Amino acid sequence: MSLVVTSPLQKCLPTITPTVTPQNWERLISSFIAQRQDETVALIGRIDKNILILENQKERSNILIGILEEAGGLTVRARNLMTTAEDAEKYELKIKEFEDWFKLTQKKFDKATEESSFDGINLMNGDTLVTSFDSKGLNKLVTEGLVLTCESLGIRTPDFSTTFTLQNARIDVMNAIDIVVTVRNIIAGHISNLTISRDFAIQSNEMAKDSITTLVHSTLESEMAGLQKLTETGNQFLNGEPLADQAQQDILDSFAESPMMEDI
Amino acid sequence: MALIIDLKPGEKILIGTAVMTNDNQRTRLHISGDTPILREKDIMQESEATSPSRKIYFLLQCMYLARNPRDYHAKYFTLMKMIQDAAPSTAIFCMKINAQLVQGHYYKALREARDLIAHEDELIQSASASQH
Numbered sequence: 001m002s003l004v005v006t007s008p009l010q011k012c013l014p015t016i017t018p019t020v021t022p023q024n025w026e027r028l029i030s031s032f033i034a035q036r037q038d039e040t041v042a043l044i045g046r047i048d049k050n051i052l053i054l055e056n057q058k059e060r061s062n063i064l065i066g067i068l069e070e071a072g073g074l075t076v077r078a079r080n081l082m083t084t085a086e087d088a089e090k091y092e093l094k095i096k097e098f099e100d101w102f103k104l105t106q107k108k109f110d111k112a113t114e115e116s117s118f119d120g121i122n123l124m125n126g127d128t129l130v131t132s133f134d135s136k137g138l139n140k141l142v143t144e145g146l147v148l149t150c151e152s153l154g155i156r157t158p159d160f161s162t163t164f165t166l167q168n169a170r171i172d173v174m175n176a177i178d179i180v181v182t183v184r185n186i187i188a189g190h191i192s193n194l195t196i197s198r199d200f201a202i203q204s205n206e207m208a209k210d211s212i213t214t215l216v217h218s219t220l221e222s223e224m225a226g227l228q229k230l231t232e233t234g235n236q237f238l239n240g241e242p243l244a245d246q247a248q249q250d251i252l253d254s255f256a257e258s259p260m261m262e263d264i
Numbered sequence: 265m266a267l268i269i270d271l272k273p274g275e276k277i278l279i280g281t282a283v284m285t286n287d288n289q290r291t292r293l294h295i296s297g298d299t300p301i302l303r304e305k306d307i308m309q310e311s312e313a314t315s316p317s318r319k320i321y322f323l324l325q326c327m328y329l330a331r332n333p334r335d336y337h338a339k340y341f342t343l344m345k346m347i348q349d350a351a352p353s354t355a356i357f358c359m360k361i362n363a364q365l366v367q368g369h370y371y372k373a374l375r376e377a378r379d380l381i382a383h384e385d386e387l388i389q390s391a392s393a394s395q396h
Contacts, residue, residue, distance in 0.1 A: 006386035008379035012356050029356060036359045043366065133367040196334055197366045203341050204362035211348045211355035218352045223387055226350025230316040237342055243319060244310055245335060248326040251281050252309055258276060258283040 026215060033208050033215075040205045043133060047198045049119070050131045054143065054191045057123045060116040061184035064124060064148060067112060068177045071105040071155075074098045075170040078160045088163075099160035102169060106150045106158075113148050123187065124148045131194060143190045146183050153179055266294040267301065278302040281329075300328045306374065316347045317354070317384040321377040324361070328370035357383055 005017065005025070013028055078098040081091035088095065116124040123129060123145030133139040146152075153176040159165035235241060244252065271277060271286040271293065278284075280299040295301060302325070313322035323340045327333035348355050357380035364373035 006383045006390075008383040008386070009353065009356065011379065012360065029353070033355055033359060036363065040363075040366075139367050139369075193368060197368065200337065200362065201366045203337070204359065204366065207341070207345055207348060207362075208355060208359055210345070211352050211358070214349060215352040215355065220387065220390060223351035223353060224392075227316060227347070227384060227388060230346055230350050231314070235319075237346060238339065242310060243313065243322055243339065244326050245330070247331070248329045249310070251278065251329055252307070254281075255276065255278050255283050255307055256309060258285055 030212050030215060033212055037205055037208050039135060040201050040208075042135065044198055044201050044205075046131060047194050047201070050129060050143075051191055051194050051198070053119050053121050053129060054187050054194070056118040057116065057121070057129075057145075058184055058187045058191065060112070060118075060124055061148075061180055061187060063112055064109060064116075064180050065177060065184065067105055067109045068173050068180065071102055071109070072170060072173040072177065074102045074105065075160075075166055075173065078166055079163065079170070082163050082166065095160050099158050102158040102160070106155060109155075110149050121145075123183070131190075133197070141190060141193065143187065146179070148180055148183065150176075266296045269293045269295065269301070269303070276304045278307065278329075300370070302328070315381070315384060316343065316350070317377070317381040319343055320347065320361070321374065321381060324365075324370060324373050324377050327365075328374065333370065351384070351387065353387070354380060354383060 010017070013032055015028055075098075078095045081095055081098075082088040113122075113124045116122050121127050121129050123143065125145065126147040127145045129143040129145070130137070131141040131143070133141070153172075155172040155176055156168065158169040160169070235243065242249065269277065269292070271291045273286060273288045273290060275286045276283060277286075277293075279295065279301050306325075308318065308322050308325060310322055313319045320340070320343060323336055323343065327336045327340070330336060344358050348358055357376065361373045361376045361380065364370075364376055
């Protein structure tokens with residue numbers, strides 16, 4: 001290996017100086033890449049673990065939404081028996097039964113929330129999951145949970161005695177569903193972000209593996225020849241297609257076309 | 265925390281999909297949110313992506329502007345692999361760019377790509393000088 005110590009290279013690896021022997025360059029660069037590889041492998045491990053937790057928590061939020069929908073269904077069934085004052089009186093016992101079932105779903109909901117812990121994390125109970133992208137934890141994705149109990153969601157003790165109080169129960173449940181759905185969407189968004197990061201990290205590591213093996217055979221001349229050849233071939237690797245997709249090209253075009261102030 | 269940007273008179277800036285042009289005096293903008301922001305000096309048109317490293321910069325810029333950056337991953341990795349095969353000394357810069365991308369920091373990745381471009385330029389200059 002015989003390389004030129006460029007200023008950006010020196011910025012990355014201050015230990016590289018023009019006086020360092022080529023063998024040492026190779027060692028320094030390889031060890032830098034190997035260290036980054038190790039960090040990436042550790043990162044992939046952390047991401048995988050947290051994706052698993054988030055997948056579980058998303059499933060738990062679905063369970064909670066199911067329970068709330070069950071409670072909402074009870075309010076609808078009760079309302080259907082209260083369309084007239086006569087009906088309300090006639091079905092009073094049945095309506096009371098629905099109210100009791102509603103109370104049971106509240107208990108079921110709180111129990112499900114309490115039992116949603118996975119690997120020590122319960123986002124349904126206000127825990128926070130942190131995915132650190134570096135070993136020092138300086139860059140991280142924080143998934144903040146929310147306390148999803150009937151009390152914290154504002155679901156009051158049901159009262160199915162009048163259509164007005166019944167409607168309150170229904171409103172409480174609908175509001176609670178909105179909140180839990182939001183939590184689920186946040187979790188799903190973070191799963192998606194972490195999956196992209198993981199795929200990217202895996203591909204990045206594969207590439208790094210190859211680079212360590214090719215580094216030893218590299219010379220200044222071979223690198224220049226390689227880069228010039230790539231420059232000449234242009235976008236052949238895309239069969240001559242442009243690099244930008246239409247949507248991004250449109251944005252760049254609008255930037256290029258927007259007038260300069262002196263032209264206005 | 266809001267991002268503070270000072271615009272020179274007449275300077276253009278891209279915020280999301282909107283292009284803003286400053287009037288004829290200096291302006292300070294306080295911008296919150298995570299929409300893509302590119303200053304005039306950061307923006308590269310495809311016609312300016314004349315070398316492999318500049319193409320990487322351009323692709324990163326597209327990822328930054330895209331609703332789904334994943335659409336560019338295949339192109340990016342294909343080109344990055346070709347660059348690393350051609351010039352293995354670029355691997356350090358590729359790893360630094362990738363480390364930012366893994367975290368979804370596209371703007372920081374663009375800054376790292378500037379080092380890749382500078383490295384490529386210096387390599388080619390040194391090789392040209394050694395031929396003469």
